[in-house]
Amino acid sequence: xxxxxxxxxxxxxxxxxxxxxxxxxxxxxxxxxxxxxxxxxxxxxxxxxxxxxxxxxxxxxxxxxxxxxxxxxxxxxxxxxxxxxxxxxxxxxxxxxxxxxxxxxxxxxxxxxxxxxxxxxxxxxxxxxxxxxxxxxxxxxxxxxxxxxxxxxxxxxxxxxxxxxxxxxxxxxxxxxxxxxxxxxxxxx
Amino acid sequence: xxxxxxxxxxxxxxxxxxxxxxxxxxxxxxxxxxxxxxxxxxxxxxxxxxxxxxxxxxxxxxxxxxxxxxxxxxxxxxxxxxxxxxxxxxxxxxxxxxxxxxxxxxxxxxxxxxxxxxxxxxxxxxxxxxxxxxxxxxxxxxxxxxxxxxxxxxxxxxxxxxxxxxxxxxxxxxxxxxxxxxxxxxxxx
DNA sequence: GTCTATATATAGATAGAC
DNA sequence: GTCTATCTATATATAGAC
Numbered sequence: 001x002x003x004x005x006x007x008x009x010x011x012x013x014x015x016x017x018x019x020x021x022x023x024x025x026x027x028x029x030x031x032x033x034x035x036x037x038x039x040x041x042x043x044x045x046x047x048x049x050x051x052x053x054x055x056x057x058x059x060x061x062x063x064x065x066x067x068x069x070x071x072x073x074x075x076x077x078x079x080x081x082x083x084x085x086x087x088x089x090x091x092x093x094x095x096x097x098x099x100x101x102x103x104x105x106x107x108x109x110x111x112x113x114x115x116x117x118x119x120x121x122x123x124x125x126x127x128x129x130x131x132x133x134x135x136x137x138x139x140x141x142x143x144x145x146x147x148x149x150x151x152x153x154x155x156x157x158x159x160x161x162x163x164x165x166x167x168x169x170x171x172x173x174x175x176x177x178x179x180x181x182x183x184x185x186x187x188x189x
Numbered sequence: 190x191x192x193x194x195x196x197x198x199x200x201x202x203x204x205x206x207x208x209x210x211x212x213x214x215x216x217x218x219x220x221x222x223x224x225x226x227x228x229x230x231x232x233x234x235x236x237x238x239x240x241x242x243x244x245x246x247x248x249x250x251x252x253x254x255x256x257x258x259x260x261x262x263x264x265x266x267x268x269x270x271x272x273x274x275x276x277x278x279x280x281x282x283x284x285x286x287x288x289x290x291x292x293x294x295x296x297x298x299x300x301x302x303x304x305x306x307x308x309x310x311x312x313x314x315x316x317x318x319x320x321x322x323x324x325x326x327x328x329x330x331x332x333x334x335x336x337x338x339x340x341x342x343x344x345x346x347x348x349x350x351x352x353x354x355x356x357x358x359x360x361x362x363x364x365x366x367x368x369x370x371x372x373x374x375x376x377x378x
Numbered sequence: 379g380t381c382t383a384t385a386t387a388t389a390g391a392t393a394g395a396c
Numbered sequence: 397g398t399c400t401a402t403c404t405a406t407a408t409a410t411a412g413a414c
Binding site for chain 2: 020021022024025105106108109143145146148149150152153156157159160163164168171176179180182183184186
């Protein structure tokens, strides 16, 4: 029987180290040191270094997938859907900005099965995002700029929030949401 | 005596591998295989794996620094300066999108001296960017949104171009520049 | 749940022949 | 300029004592 709570501590510590140096550059000894134990002791709680990475990434990817599916199925206009997507990214970033570093930079180190699962989720996320923008352009809610550029510029900003937001001391989440919506959408609308 | 041209080939091959898996996950044997030689042979052209990384990153960082300094010292309004910064990023991305992966994701693996040099250049770049936006807001050329959010959202998009642009088959550089300026700036102006 | 000791693999880098 | 052979360090992971 594995202690879930200890495992979660390890995953949290690993997320921080992976954010600082990347998955490949962090050793099990580094992680053990951060936990105040020896490397061998880690294996009483986790099966492998790979398991830590996949737990971090897959959990977050599933959060985004669930959130996006709810937004896609909601009966609101395209602008409101984009606002809800911005909210989703800010909420996830506030809850686990360290883990998002692995999702963004170390997904390619996932093993075969999880790699495929992750790539499928990421592709579907992007396609849902693109479809919302397209629909908004068709219904003349969004300006007819190049759709790929609008999708890319918005997503790239949302995906990089994990690097920026933790350094902002004086921005409340609600104010951030409001201002981010202005900056990201006012150019399109 | 080292053959510069062979060294450049190695650096180009390394940039591609570093982009795919990150600096730490690429071995000298991987790099040698990509070059069609043995790992030991690489050392006839380069001193260390670290030298490859620092060559890639410092060269690019200096390009951005030089470009930004020219823009800062030019006598044009804030909007035109931002347009020129967008051009700069697109030009550098077109010339060396692979190397930009290392600059963005592996700078923390630079050794002390180069790490400090890089971080200084990056900080000055951001400060120049912020000053241009601030000046534009003061002169009422740019809307008075939150400055940090405008700086972050624009820079995050420009910094991620290296991932996106190589996948776009049908976008000409001049059209990209024009549309990117629209999407990034129309929300601010 | 953590430890010491260790198995096994692989990393960056060098020596010296061709 | 490239090779084979190899040094030395360090990686992930396991076995078994406490």
